[in-house]
Amino acid sequence: MLSGQAQDHASHSRPTVNQNSHSSHSSHSMVVEADGAVMNQNFSQLPRGCSQISGDHTFTVSAGRSYAKTEPGMIFGMSQYEFAVNPCSRVTITFVNEDDVRHQWMVHGLPKYLYPAGMFHIEASGGRTKTGTFIAPSENRSYLVHCDLAQHMEKGMRGQLKVGTGSGDIWGVSGISDSFYRADYLPDYTLELVIALFLGSFGVTLLLKNTAWK
Numbered sequence: 001m002l003s004g005q006a007q008d009h010a011s012h013s014r015p016t017v018n019q020n021s022h023s024s025h026s027s028h029s030m031v032v033e034a035d036g037a038v039m040n041q042n043f044s045q046l047p048r049g050c051s052q053i054s055g056d057h058t059f060t061v062s063a064g065r066s067y068a069k070t071e072p073g074m075i076f077g078m079s080q081y082e083f084a085v086n087p088c089s090r091v092t093i094t095f096v097n098e099d100d101v102r103h104q105w106m107v108h109g110l111p112k113y114l115y116p117a118g119m120f121h122i123e124a125s126g127g128r129t130k131t132g133t134f135i136a137p138s139e140n141r142s143y144l145v146h147c148d149l150a151q152h153m154e155k156g157m158r159g160q161l162k163v164g165t166g167s168g169d170i171w172g173v174s175g176i177s178d179s180f181y182r183a184d185y186l187p188d189y190t191l192e193l194v195i196a197l198f199l200g201s202f203g204v205t206l207l208l209k210n211t212a213w214k
């Protein structure tokens with residue numbers, strides 16, 4: 001990417017470059033030259049239900065392939081997957097990217113009146129560190145934390161932000177919750193239901209056999 005950018009710059013200084021490639025160059029360099037980005041940062045705006053900032057939490061979280069080694073089948077990982085904070089606290093995340101590809105630390109489901117699209121998001125370019133701050137909502141709730149780059153979440157970059165007592169564990173968090181997808185509409189006692197269904201259908205089969213022999 002960096003070498004591509006260098007070429008862009010070289011071609012940019014040549015008079016033969018047309019307007020099109022010039023404009024694509026400027027949008028391109030915005031991404032390449034930055035060591036990352038912080039989206040929807042919030043240092044002081046209080047979420048509803050908060051009368052003041054209840055305190056500060058700071059986390060330094062590293063991301064990279066080396067953290068996936070303890071998780072079978074995973075490619076990417078983080079140095080921690082759960083971030084427990086108090087309601088109304090100010091949370092500062094220093095995100096250390098140890099890989100050569102981009103990674104993100106992204107929270108979803110935050111109040112949209114403070115965080116557009118309900119999102120707070122740090123992105124660090126390969127080998128870079130980026131720090132960002134936001135304020136946790138007042139409710140006890142668990143939020144998905146992930147990296148939104150293609151396949152990074154599926155391959156291990158999936159965690160949770162637990163505000164207060166939380167609202168249960170987010171599924172598929174490395175070392176915390178089961179890795180299979182359990183749809184929201186499924187009841188909690190799936191195994192018991194399967195056994196009951198099996199016994200039930202066995203009973204029906206017996207009944208039908210008995211009826212047939214009469």
Ligand SMILES: [Cu+2]
Nearest residue numbers: 103104147152
């Ligand atoms: Cu990633």
